[in-house]
Structures are given as C-alpha cells and as structure tokens.
Amino acid sequence: MRLTKQTNYAVRMLMYCAANEGQLSRIPEIARAYGVSELFLFKILQPLNKAGLVETVRGRNGGVRLGKPATEISLFDVVKVTEDSFAMAECFEDGAIECPLVDSCGLNSALRKALNAFFDVLTEYSIDDLVKARPQINFLLGLTGEHDYRKPAVPAPAA
Amino acid sequence: MRLTKQTNYAVRMLMYCAANEGQLSRIPEIARAYGVSELFLFKILQPLNKAGLVETVRGRNGGVRLGKPATEISLFDVVKVTEDSFAMAECFEDGAIECPLVDSCGLNSALRKALNAFFDVLTEYSIDDLVKARPQINFLLGLTGEHDYRKPAVPAPAA
Numbered sequence: 446m447r448l449t450k451q452t453n454y455a456v457r458m459l460m461y462c463a464a465n466e467g468q469l470s471r472i473p474e475i476a477r478a479y480g481v482s483e484l485f486l487f488k489i490l491q492p493l494n495k496a497g498l499v500e501t502v503r504g505r506n507g508g509v510r511l512g513k514p515a516t517e518i519s520l521f522d523v524v525k526v527t528e529d530s531f532a533m534a535e536c537f538e539d540g541a542i543e544c545p546l547v548d549s550c551g552l553n554s555a556l557r558k559a560l561n562a563f564f565d566v567l568t569e570y571s572i573d574d575l576v577k578a579r580p581q582i583n584f585l586l587g588l589t590g591e592h593d594y595r596k597p598a599v600p601a602p603a604a
Numbered sequence: 605m606r607l608t609k610q611t612n613y614a615v616r617m618l619m620y621c622a623a624n625e626g627q628l629s630r631i632p633e634i635a636r637a638y639g640v641s642e643l644f645l646f647k648i649l650q651p652l653n654k655a656g657l658v659e660t661v662r663g664r665n666g667g668v669r670l671g672k673p674a675t676e677i678s679l680f681d682v683v684k685v686t687e688d689s690f691a692m693a694e695c696f697e698d699g700a701i702e703c704p705l706v707d708s709c710g711l712n713s714a715l716r717k718a719l720n721a722f723f724d725v726l727t728e729y730s731i732d733d734l735v736k737a738r739p740q741i742n743f744l745l746g747l748t749g750e751h752d753y754r755k756p757a758v759p760a761p762a763a
C-alpha cells in the first residue's frame with residue numbers, strides 16, 4: 446500500500462508554494478529544490494490547477510501560486526486529485542468481479558471504514574500544517590533564507 | 605492506493621477455512637470456489653502458516669485449517685503478513701532519500717497517523733466478522749449448504 450508519486454510530488458509543490466507565499470514560484474526552481482523532474486511537476490500542475498489548489502500565471506515573469514490559503518488545502522484535497530483510484534481490492538470496482546462473495550461482503554465494508562479513517566486524518570492536516578512543522582523550510586528549499594515562511598522577505602506582487 | 609493481490613486472496617482463503625470450520629480445506633477447492641489460481645494460493649500459504657494464521661496437514665487427506673479461532677484473526681494480522689511494505693511515500697524509506705525536507709517532515713507524520721487510523725479499523729475486524737456478514741457463505745463457496753457456518757455438518761476430525 447503506497448501513495449502515488451503524483452501525490453508525493455503534488456504535496457511537495459504545494460509546500461514549496463506555501464513557503465514561497467506572496468511570490469510566484471517557477472517549476473524549474475521547485476524541481477531543482479527537490480531534485481525531481483520538471484516534466485513530472487508540469488504534469489501534476491494541470492489537475493491541481495483544475496481543482497483550484499494552484500493558480501498559474503503565464504508569461505516571462507509567470508509562475509505558480511496556491512489557489513487558496515495553505516490553511517484551507519487539506520492533504521485529503523490533494524489525494525483526491527492525485528490518486529487514480531481508492532479501489533483497495535477487486536470488490537471495490539465496477540464491472541466483472543469474479544469473487545462469489547462480492548455483494549455486501551464484510552471485507553469490502555471493513556476496508557471502506559478503514560479507508561475513511563485514513564481520509565479523516567488526512568482531512569485534519571493542511572498544507573500550512575506541513576510547512577509549519579518545518580521551521581527552516583525556506584532555507585531547506587533554497588528560498589529567501591531562514592525567516593518565518595509567513596513573512597515574505599519581499600512584498601507580494603500586485604495581483 | 606491499493607492492497608496487494610496477496611492480501612485479497614489471503615483474506616478469501618481464511619474466510620473459506622472459517623466457513624469450512626471443523627474440516628480441512630483443500631487448495632484446489634478454495635481456488636475453484638473463488639475462480640483464482642491454485643499456485644497463487646499455495647504461495648500465500650507459506651507466510652500465513654509461518655505467522656500461525658493457518659495450519660497445514662500433509663498427505664492424501666491433508667489440507668489447511670485456521671491456526672487459531674476466526675474470532676482471533678484480525679484483518680490487521682493478515683495485512684501485516686501479506687503487504688510487502690507500508691512505505692506510503694519516499695520519506696518512509698531507509699537509505700538515500702532526495703527530498704531536502706525528509707527529517708521530521710510534517711507529511712511523514714501525517715501519513716503515519718493516517719495509516720495508524722487505517723490499521724486501527726482493520727484490527728477491529730476479525731475473519732469471523734467477515735464470514736458472519738455473509739449468512740449464505742457456505743452456499744456461495746460451494747460448501748455444505750446454507751447452514752450456520754459455526755455448526756459444521758460433520759464433526760471435526762480428531763487433532
């Protein structure tokens with residue numbers, strides 16, 4: 446049981462944007478900070494944008510920023526976008542299922558309940574919580590030094 | 605996010621043995637009941653046996669039975685045996701990790717907490733619960749008819 450690479454990288458990108466609050470973040474810089482592929486980050490950008498979790502600004506001085514405050518983006522909001530499927534077992538799927546026990550099987554309902562407990566915890570955590578948990582995040586990501594991420598070193602650009 | 609095929613088939617095999625309580629179950633019969641590969645079931649048998657969840661009896665009239673009462677085998681006991689890894693993200697792993705935020709990252713602890721909530725629910729469900737949830741399980745598995753699975757049609761063989 447493992448989350449997809451998409452989820453992992455989406456969370457990292459959102460954490461970067463949160464740490465770089467008030468600025469536009471550029472994909473090549475995010476890719477460099479985490480040592481990951483630019484192409485992969487570009488691919489995740491589209492579904493995150495569609496879900497309103499990020500906004501992109503085109504052009505030479507363009508970039509990406511959070512689509513809403515970091516306090517209002519939960520980890521569950523992210524996995525809903527980036528996980529292809531929460532079909533934990535064959536019996537979660539539509540269509541042809543070979544198991545003779547499929548209808549109202551106890552396994553299916555137990556797994557659903559467990560998955561909901563998992564989601565409930567993810568709903569409790571916002572991108573802001575993750576960033577707050579790393580006091581030196583700006584420094585670690587090669588951003589503008591070791592300051593509080595909530596106080597950008599330079600003023601936010603006009604919208 | 606998905607459980608492995610091993611988990612899915614291990615649970616089904618244990619449910620079969622629970623439904624066939626007091627009898628030895630044969631792998632070819634279990635495979636036929638679920639329409640799955642015998643070889644695959646044989647492969648799962650070894651780790652389940654090692655973990656004490658099943659007992660195997662060799663010989664012409666041999667077979668497999670639960671290693672302890674169905675009420676005492678939780679779904680968590682099963683996934684501990686059959687899931688290769690609960691490393692939900694790169695930062696759960698030992699060894700070379702490229703993410704600069706790896707130490708005490710908020711994501712890692714949020715995912716651990718979510719995973720524990722998932723396990724807590726699985727711990728609440730026993731194989732017995734799953735089988736009870738299917739009143740017609742013996743019939744559906746081609747066993748000895750539509751009786752209560754707790755009352756075997758024939759007496760248990762001597763140990």
